Amino acid sequence: MAEISVENLKVVYRGVILALQGVSMRARAGEAIALLGPNGAGKSTLVRAISGLLPQYDGRILDGKIVINGQETNHLPALKVAELGLTAILEGRPIFRYLTVLENLRAAGHKLTPQRQKELTEEIFARFPRIYERRFEQGGYLSGGEQQMLLLGMALLTEPRILVVDEPSLGLSPKLTDEVMRVLDELRREKGLTLVLVEQNARAAFSIVERVYVVEQGRVVFEGTAQEAQADADVMEFYLGGAVAGGFAEAKRYRRRKRWV
């Protein structure tokens, strides 16, 4: 059982900035969900909250509950959350830039036995041949796509049950984005992971998740299956922008502003 649920979560930064105003969501064991929404919606805050990293950002949970595998984790430090089998890949591709690729993998897999670490590293190299080719180079010199692959490899070395990925498509070409999504989907199915994918690129996310939450201004404004989301005209208009039937040519220059209640 590797599931995570969030109930009515409220988070403030520096004691005053309310970033989440009561978010609820849930990913069942083995399920893949996506959190969609524009910049500043609070998606990354949610990622920080569930991975226990809020204190690093001077943030605090005001109210609500985070439950991982039946255990409440509101005030658990990041290390304890990691021990529950949750690994988060934070936004902005936080590899260790001055460590070589191999050292990055070693750092991520430091808890494993050498034997297991070797096995998994070989598996990662087989999956990402580009990473193998550049294994002695410093992480900072990899391309964006390679860094994302390296991060996925590092996440695998922590042997997660729940994987949270924050904006893997950021700054990647559409082709690379598709590639990253394909790999995520493969990994999830092979390892039986519970996947929480945070994205702005809704179309990419739809291809690999079962359910979708749309977040805006710290609230969940839509919840449903990927099909329902794609069938919902409002969600499509506000969160899929150019992908509305007809494409950019027919997109209104000034969109009506819809209020979600």
Add this chain to the structure above:
Amino acid sequence: MDLALVIQTAINGVANGALYAVIAAGFVLVYRATSVVNFAIAEFLLIGAYLTYTMSLFFPLLVALLLALPLAFAFGVLVERGFVRPLLGRNVVAVIMATIGLAATLDGASLLIWGPDQKAMGAADVSQLPKEMPNLAFSLGGVFLSSKAVWSLVLALPLTILLILALRYSRYGVLLRAVSESETAALAMGIHAPRVVAVTWGISAVMATIGGAFLAGAAGGGGPGHHLILLGLIVFPVAILGGFDSVPGALVAGLIIGFIEAFSQLYLESLLPGITQAIPFLIVLLVLLFRPYGLLGQHRIERV
């Protein structure tokens, strides 16, 4: 010019430099791991020397030094827990001010505990003979090496090299470098960053103790006293010449400065009394002007 004298000066200088290197390496290690400039490093050295002194009242000096090391480690961890950790994430200046305050506090505390007068290792008062490490001094073909020089070459130098190798190849070294880059990213990967940082401070205090004990006459020379704080300031020129965030840089820079000091003492001191003490700081001036990242400092990775 007397060749034997030149060789002797060179080796003794390098040996003295190894003591600078071992202290600076610990100092740089802390800077790398936490971006904290520990202005209390000279007091670390002083406390380390005094701990060795206190132990030496009861044990032979070698044993005393070995016993002082775990105490120094605990002291380093304590400083991290008490003064540094609560301030992490705050303004860097706040942490720097805290280490300056810590320096003053330790300074005063050591005066209270051990008194203002210079001690001799292993001697509770002047009537007792000072203890020393087993005498390793020897003379070969007119080149005389003091016991202190031999001890630092066989102890401080290998220890610094060991630290460099461990940092580069060991599991803990990789974790330390990971934490030094981003504590948040390290935490996200399940790395116990607070423990790594605490261990770093502990190691730094241990290295300072080894350097401090020998600078304070564990193998001959003056005993532990407050002059060590002035002596400890040498760490800053060494670290800056080495590149401030590079442990190998600290080693190379320590040896260079020790070497230059020795020759300055030999040839320049008679012409310009006091020049030897000024030379390391002249070097700092030149380094900052012409090579601000030092000998082996890290160049930023910028991917365009």
